[in-house]
Amino acid sequence: MRVSLMRVSPLRAGLARDVAVAVAGLALLLALPMLFPQPALRDFLIYFFAYGLLAMSLNLLVGLTGLVSFGHAAYFATGAYAFGLLMQSGLVSIPVAALAAVGGTALVALVIGAICVRLKEIYFSFITLAFQMFIHSVIVTWVSLTGGDQGLRGGIPRPPILGLDLNDARVLYGTCAVVFVLCILAMRQVAQSPFGYTLRMIRDNPARANFLGVDVTAMKLGIFVFAAAMASVGGLILALFVSGAYPEFAFWTTSGEAIFMIMLGGMKVFLGPLAGTLLLQTLNHYVTIYTEHHGLVLGTVILVIVLGLRRGLADVLYDWLQARRARRAAASDPVPGSFEPAPLADGALIKGRTV
């Protein structure tokens, strides 16, 4: 049984395609700063990596599993602080500190998640928010360790790894890009695995999944921990880049932004949240340059997208492609009674089909 389960022709096909996309994506990311060598672009993209991982990992909960967490940034911050503190201790190298920070965040998420995932819907959302506020206040009040309000100061040292000098901005960028793409690939694999489809069952109908022998609590806990670990990588990239860590990383607004990114980008398409990250970041960037009423403009754009389109941008593209494919199929195959891609009802905002 096990052997036949592991037999891999679809695995190979699916994974091969995803790896190809990942390699192409990485090549693009590495080429961009060569084509446009302004440091501002590199900085912009590193922020994109960090917040992109936050939004993508949050979507594993929101879009894939139907768990709307309001406190995901807690793990972003935990990763950043753990990494920063370990590096400042001077005892470990960057990869060891990174692994320990991710592992430590996963442990924290395991403990918090074990409590949260037993609660349903809005109660789950609130308790994740509560734990985030708890972590935020620990950071703010434990001044001797974290620097409190001021953030983790004194810089984060970047000793060379395997001859790579991360103090060189280009090397730092390249390393972050590789880590980012690897994490996206890992999330993609999880979403396309039997586990990923089990999560879709739970999103759609947890009671039924339970009656089909799915241990719903254990599965939710599994994805909660994995999503937290991926978010911590985002925090770690940001800490490494800004050479510090700040309490805002753990503030509720950071979680809120991640939710905006998902809503702007959409959750039907796997990479949708990245489109949202890009959009929100671009808006943030330009709007702050050109106007002081930055919140007003942002809020308006979000309102227009959410109320006007009622789905994210990537979803719009996806639906359009699906509709076109359906029209083509209908044109070439005039047999009625196949199905129409019925417009998903209002619940689609939260429970859309994640591809």
Add this chain to the structure above:
Amino acid sequence: MLRVEHLSKSFGGVRATRDVSIDFPTGSLTAIIGPNGAGKTTFFNLISGHVRPDEGRVLFDGADIVGLSSLEVVRRGMARAFQVASLFPSLTVREALTAAVVSHLRASGRVLSRFPVAAAGRRADEIMDLLGLDPKADVLSANLSHGDQKLLDIGLALAMDPKVLLLDEPTAGMGSEERWRMIGKVHRLWEVTGMTVLFIEHDMDIVFKIAQTIHVLKYGAVLAQGTPDAIRRNQDVIDAYLGTDHRLSETVGEA
């Protein structure tokens, strides 16, 4: 295979199940009938671990399963389909069945392989074949017709390879012709697989035609039990609700 002894359950003042004792022999096909609110669905909820009885025992394969969670009961080999089909709207028929088989194979936690896993996919194909769902394999569950939704709900239960299958009104909400088609499928399924099947049904023609044994529930208690012929002649049953027209009114209640 399955035996319940002195099963009782009250919800507040409502005594939904009263001292029910029934034996379901291995491989039997049994109908549970009774008017609306008789406690039929509650009876299924009690034996499938969804609701805990106040009193009584449920013996499955010789062991008392009262107190086990519905998850543990499924894993021991008792699966159910619901009065209102309980599906995964955003999954296609094939995806839903495959994911259910994956769960049955205890492979739900695998992250290193890709979905659909070959062995699970083959089993899902078999189930679709058995139920005649193969033309709908790639249709989203949400877009299926009512009848196909009921079929898929049964298919999901079949993915558990159950020893005992509980079907709560498989023909609910169907027209007469569709009902017979549906029940024909259920009957063939029972013949092919040799499972112990319990089904709740309102249509007396259907019940009398295919069930081996019938148990009539009323106000939560067993009013009568026996072969179709015996039930047809039973004066209590006739008085209680068969009346002159022996077809009960059709209902679609909540699961």
